[in-house]
Amino acid sequence: MEDKIKELEKIAKTLEPDKLTRSQWNQAMVNYADEFLDQIEEVKAFNEEEAKGKGIYDSPFSDHAKSMDDLIDVFRTQVDYPALNAASGGHLAYIPGGGIFPTAIGDYLASVSNNYAGVFFASPGAVRMENMLIRWMCSIMGYPENALGNLTSGGSIANLIAIVTARDVKGIKAVKVAQSVIYITEQVHHSIQKAIRIAGLGEAVLRYIPVDDRYRMDVEILERTIEEDKALGLNPFLLVASAGTTDVGAIDPLDRLADIASSHDLWYHIDAAYGGFFVMTEEIKPHYKGIERSDSITIDPHKGMFLAYGTGAVLIKNVEALERTHQYSASYMQDVIGDMMEPSPANLSPELTKHFRGMRMWLPIQLYGVKPFRAALSEKIWLCRYFYERVQEIGFEVGPYPELSVAIYRYVPKDGDANQFNAKLVENIRKDGRVFLSSTTIKGVFWIRIAILCFRSHKRIVDLCLKVLEEEVEKLKS
Ligand SMILES: *Cc1c(COP(=O)(O)O)cnc(C)c1O
8 A cells, every 4th residue: 555655646746846847837937928028019909810729629638748838839829829919908899907917926926825815714814915905995985994895706706796795685585586676777787687697686677777878877767767666566676886887988877876775775786897996096086976875896906907807806885794695604614613803705705715816916006006007097098088089080970978998989981881881890900900999789879999998008009099990991981
């Protein structure tokens, strides 16, 4: 038996590289990262190619070790190259973010140390770090000191956590679902409807409140609808507003919605996944008045703090309610109970073991200080305003004046179908690849979007985008 163990140990120990190997691997990684970043300003935002990373299958898993250089080469050609370069400043589609470099160092250290950030007992420092980040986000939103929440993988899970907490605190048991009412608009992010369904609320009454000409929830219609619903014997319990919609960056009238939520005793959730961090800018802060009166907020550091993908957050005032929904124990967890100087993430989310997300956010904020983040966010607001003016000068029709850093616009050709023309325009711009834009359809009208949030998108990129638009319109017209 001992021989057998020794023999296995010899092979198993391959999993611990020696110092020289570590150093060679580190060097290969750093070389690749440097190569990637040194050319980030020159490369395309989108690479349209046929194979779409299919070559990844040419290196199947086996018992044999492969070289780091070969594997990095597979990564370069099959993963990094095809389609969207989400790190590029030319990524102006959907909601970008870019991925600031210290996120990578934070992830590296979090992975090397493998800190267990789920429970306070295991890594009190990691849990304090994450709670400190959550409290910082609470404070910029104007939430009280005893509010908390959770660092999630993204905004979708953050919305889900808020909605299941609202469901439980409002006592929406299965028998009550069909009479219970949720108020949203057509402009809400689809992760809200998805969360509603996952939360077992798919049979609740979903009221789509109309929006005004700037795509913001109509407060009067909301109030009237709630009263009508109550008169019908229904049970209004949840209002979801947006602080920055995905389509156009609209901000719902947060303060007036807070009045309505409080007078009708609704859980008031604000999805600020995209727009949340703009609260730090002097341009936007006044427009977010009332956000502090909500019950919960979703905010995405992988958007507005430009972290690499993988970090969202939910902020919740009623931490007991959050914990009642998510806390569970088991006999094998008995040593953990009792040692709780800080609430543990595992009791405030569906996850137990998780990536130590705090490190990838704490490190950049501490390294840079908050100031450059605030400046970058203000810069994006002004870039969007600049784009909005210039795109009209080159003949485009525009949607509402941008409240944040998203704008919609379209080219209306003298003859032919405008929707088809603009769909073709977006397709051609994607094939060109210098910038990447996405589109949306609102009330049957096809709009092109620009979403300026990648930290690498500066004025040069916006000018390039205008140039590409102008060139592609000319090509398409002739
Ligand atoms: C991006 C976004 C989400 C979803 O967040 P993920 O991080 O992609 O899961 C939800 N709501 C809004 C408004 C968003 O912009």
